Amino acid sequence: MNCIVQAEGLGKKYILQHQARTRGVSLREAMSDGLRSLSRRIMNRETTQKTSREHFWALKDVSFEIRQGERVGVIGKNGAGKSTLLKILSRITDPTLGKVAITGRVASLLEVGTGFHPELTGRENIFLNGAILGMAKTEIQRKFDDIVAFAEVERFLDTPVKYYSSGMYVRLAFSVAAQLEAEILIVDEVLAVGDIEFQKKCLGRMGEISASGRTVLFVSHNMATITSLCSRCILLDAGTVKADGDPSDVVLKYYTGGASSPAIFDPDVSNRTIGDNHARLISAQIADSSGRVIHELDIGEAFNVSMQYRILDSVMKNVPNFHFFRADGTCAFTAIAPNVQATEPGDYIATCKIPPHFLNDGSYFVGLALTSFGQVGLTLNFYEQSALSFNVRDPMNADGIRYGYGGPMPGVVRPIFAWRIERMG
Amino acid sequence: MQISSQQIVIEAGRSARHYWRDLWRYRELFLFLAWRDILVKYKQTVIGVAWAVVRPLLTMIIFTIVFGKLAKLPSEGIPYPVLVFSAMLPWYFFSSTFSEGSISLIQNANIISKVYFPRVIIPVSAVVVSLVDFVISFVLLLALMVWYQFIPDWRILFLPVFLILAVVVSMGPILWLAALNVKYRDVRFVVPFLIQLGLLISPVGFSSSIIPEQWRLIYSLNPMVGVIEAFRWSTLGGQTPLYVPSLISSLTIAALLLVSGIWYFRRTERSFADVI
Numbered sequence: 040m041n042c043i044v045q046a047e048g049l050g051k052k053y054i055l056q057h058q059a060r061t062r063g064v065s066l067r068e069a070m071s072d073g074l075r076s077l078s079r080r081i082m083n084r085e086t087t088q089k090t091s092r093e094h095f096w097a098l099k100d101v102s103f104e105i106r107q108g109e110r111v112g113v114i115g116k117n118g119a120g121k122s123t124l125l126k127i128l129s130r131i132t133d134p135t136l137g138k139v140a141i142t143g144r145v146a147s148l149l150e151v152g153t154g155f156h157p158e159l160t161g162r163e164n165i166f167l168n169g170a171i172l173g174m175a176k177t178e179i180q181r182k183f184d185d186i187v188a189f190a191e192v193e194r195f196l197d198t199p200v201k202y203y204s205s206g207m208y209v210r211l212a213f214s215v216a217a218q219l220e221a222e223i224l225i226v227d228e229v230l231a232v233g234d235i236e237f238q239k240k241c242l243g244r245m246g247e248i249s250a251s252g253r254t255v256l257f258v259s260h261n262m263a264t265i266t267s268l269c270s271r272c273i274l275l276d277a278g279t280v281k282a283d284g285d286p287s288d289v290v291l292k293y294y295t296g297g298a299s300s301p302a303i304f305d306p307d308v309s310n311r312t313i314g315d316n317h318a319r320l321i322s323a324q325i326a327d328s329s330g331r332v333i334h335e336l337d338i339g340e341a342f343n344v345s346m347q348y349r350i351l352d353s354v355m356k357n358v359p360n361f362h363f364f365r366a367d368g369t370c371a372f373t374a375i376a377p378n379v380q381a382t383e384p385g386d387y388i389a390t391c392k393i394p395p396h397f398l399n400d401g402s403y404f405v406g407l408a409l410t411s412f413g414q415v416g417l418t419l420n421f422y423e424q425s426a427l428s429f430n431v432r433d434p435m436n437a438d439g440i441r442y443g444y445g446g447p448m449p450g451v452v453r454p455i456f457a458w459r460i461e462r463m464g
Numbered sequence: 465m466q467i468s469s470q471q472i473v474i475e476a477g478r479s480a481r482h483y484w485r486d487l488w489r490y491r492e493l494f495l496f497l498a499w500r501d502i503l504v505k506y507k508q509t510v511i512g513v514a515w516a517v518v519r520p521l522l523t524m525i526i527f528t529i530v531f532g533k534l535a536k537l538p539s540e541g542i543p544y545p546v547l548v549f550s551a552m553l554p555w556y557f558f559s560s561t562f563s564e565g566s567i568s569l570i571q572n573a574n575i576i577s578k579v580y581f582p583r584v585i586i587p588v589s590a591v592v593v594s595l596v597d598f599v600i601s602f603v604l605l606l607a608l609m610v611w612y613q614f615i616p617d618w619r620i621l622f623l624p625v626f627l628i629l630a631v632v633v634s635m636g637p638i639l640w641l642a643a644l645n646v647k648y649r650d651v652r653f654v655v656p657f658l659i660q661l662g663l664l665i666s667p668v669g670f671s672s673s674i675i676p677e678q679w680r681l682i683y684s685l686n687p688m689v690g691v692i693e694a695f696r697w698s699t700l701g702g703q704t705p706l707y708v709p710s711l712i713s714s715l716t717i718a719a720l721l722l723v724s725g726i727w728y729f730r731r732t733e734r735s736f737a738d739v740i
Binding site for chain 2: 128147159
């Protein structure tokens with residue numbers, strides 16, 4: 040497979056103007072600023088002029104290669120440079136440094152309904168939007184029926200779109216984009232539109248597009264979408280590539296941020312107090328059977344999740360419970376300590392042993408919670424979401440359940456139950 | 465746009481090498497944008513396209529009364545309304561390309577910041593929209609000629625050539641104004657002023673024969689003078705002489721503005737998406 044996108048040392052600098060009047064610079068301001076600095080120079084006053092400008096690098100030295108047919112997810116916090124990267128790749132803005140070589144036709148979808156005109160009818164907007172997205176007129180004519188059927192707006196085709204409901208508007212807009220046929224498709228956070236049913240339809244369409252072997256570059260905040268649609272993921276942080284590789288691994292890195300180990304949770308690091316007046320979370324970790332902190336586990340290995348907490352004043356039943364999530368956000372299961380009795384104030388450690396051959400391979404996150412049950416009912420003392428994370432590896436031993444099969448196994452758990460196979464008769 | 469195996473290199477500080485080829489590839493988008501602007505222009509108006517008729521017609525009537533009847537300016541044997549209207553034709557073309565073209569980029573800011581295409585097609589498509597109004601006004605001029613039983617001669621065959629001249633004359637300024645407007649919104653205030661002033665200093669309401677001979681050349685520095693005179697010459701059957709120096713000055717200034725306009729537009733184009 041050949042390299043279809045090749046970025047080398049990409050950088051984009053923006054100039055921030057630290058003044059109240061930043062938008063809509065007028066000629067008069069440009070001239071009066073010039074005059075002022077000139078007069079300052081003449082009057083020899085205040086020669087060190089305060090810089091009202093600051094450089095801001097939205098992207099710094101970003102390099103990567105994308106091969107044909109790869110589906111690459113781009114994740115990162117707000118302001119990490121995701122949109123800037125997509126804008127450079129789709130040629131909307133020029134990089135300040137570096138270069139990109141792109142082979143093939145690029146279609147970029149940074150917004151649904153770009154160029155939709157409210158006064159025009161649905162039919163007219165399909166043609167206009169198609170042309171803006173780079174489709175030829177004949178291509179749009181050929182796909183017109185598909186677009187209309189996908190959007191479910193047949194009855195309103197000749198109504199100006201300004202009378203459309205927002206749902207219809209978005210459906211029509213996405214439907215045009217869904218018919219784009221380009222070698223490289225660049226998509227920015229546009230799938231989060233419409234109702235649930237339509238979203239499913241959109242995701243299905245994205246899946247089809249990826250399956251047809253086209254290269255997709257896709258920005259999202261929805262980790263479930265990233266892990267299910269993408270074959271590779273790039274994590275951007277403050278304008279640089281922080282991780283690049285398997286989606287679950289990269290998503291894991293994104294969640295854990297800069298922690299020393301994702302298998303240790305210590306609230307002191309971030310100077311936080313977690314808990315209410317009755318109980319506090321002290322720390323938590325994941326360890327193997329010998330007590331060593333670990334975040335990469337073999338599927339056939341048992342491990343312990345433990346949490347230290349302090350009871351301040353309580354005569355209630357303080358029940359520790361752990362919530363396990365997959366990297367895509369689905370809840371795998373909840374582990375709740377059974378038969379807890381009322382406890383005295385003091386420090387406690389709760390350990391939950393996870394048996395071998397239970398979880399499927401992949402990345403998991405653990406939420407830590409303490410719930411108190413008393414006469415008044417139930418109180419949540421604390422819940423720390425995604426406090427710990429770990430990765431379950433399948434060593435792909437020949438003697439396991441794989442029998443040589445190397446592909447992904449479905450499901451969040453993959454238990455080996457007691458089987459008995461007997462020959463009948 | 466089916467050129468698939470072609471490689472694009474996006475590099476810092478260097479505009480695309482294939483700029484002019486890209487321009488050709490995006491011709492369909494250009495037509496679609498023009499088509500949209502034409503469709504949208506008179507939507508949700510009561511009398512619709514009739515505005516393209518009413519505005520020049522009213523201006524013509526007022527000019528005929530003020531300059532023809534009250535000031536009694538010479539009309540060189542041509543019915544005064546026809547004299548005025550033959551100049552109104554290029555003038556309305558200028559004023560609408562100026563006002564539409566200079567704001568065109570800003571009006572399409574949402575597309576510019578989300579999709580790539582050669583930005584120059586936006587102001588140019590504004591010219592196409594003005595051409596439609598031009599055709600409507602031209603039909604009106606023919607109707608006026610029938611009314612006054614005025615028959616144009618072979619010179620009217622030159623009209624398309626002068627129309628191209630009018631397009632070239634208007635193109636340079638709108639490239640400048642549209643590109644400047646992205647960064648400096650002052651253009652918004654400058655353009656109506658230019659249009660108002662231009663109507664008075666161009667020979668629209670009167671024949672340029674009333675300009676004293678020694679000032680004629682300086683007067684022709686206004687590139688619209690040459691175009692308007694040429695329009696009169698070709699539509700009025702040569703009853704107003706073609707003043708060649710003004711035509712040459714018009715061409716020269718138009719070419720200068722166009723070349724510098726393209727230069728400035730291309731220089732700033734790359735940062736449009738960042739500052740718009």
